[in-house]
Amino acid sequence: MKIKNALYGIISVLMILGLLVGFSLSVNGRSDMDERVKQEHLKVLTEEFKTSVREYLNEEDFVNCGIMITYVTDHKSGEMTYYIRLHHKRFEKLTENERNRLSGDITDLAFCAEDCLFEVVFE
Numbered sequence: 001m002k003i004k005n006a007l008y009g010i011i012s013v014l015m016i017l018g019l020l021v022g023f024s025l026s027v028n029g030r031s032d033m034d035e036r037v038k039q040e041h042l043k044v045l046t047e048e049f050k051t052s053v054r055e056y057l058n059e060e061d062f063v064n065c066g067i068m069i070t071y072v073t074d075h076k077s078g079e080m081t082y083y084i085r086l087h088h089k090r091f092e093k094l095t096e097n098e099r100n101r102l103s104g105d106i107t108d109l110a111f112c113a114e115d116c117l118f119e120v121v122f123e
Helices: 002-059 089-093 096-109
Strands: 066-073 080-087 116-122
Touching: 002 066, 002 080, 002 096, 096 116
Parallel strands: 080 116
Antiparallel strands: 066 080
């Protein structure tokens, strides 16, 4: 009888450990999935932003302007800095005030996301 009770005890402990491990894995899997969903959402927002920037620059007579958007993540703070690199030969002829106006207008088009900064670079 003692062996039978000990066997039930061991099986019960193993089942509880199995449940705890399974729960732990599902929580970790969920946080990975949340991060993937967030990244996909930011990717969509970035593409929409790029389209808005292109439309704005076309309205400002910078047709066929090259636009490249990259970002850097600070892993300590979680802050993301987006760099909007714009390529057009007419940019070199702009005054600093004109560049500042364009830069301000472009960053105003940016999507609102937590801990995101936007920097426009004219090349």
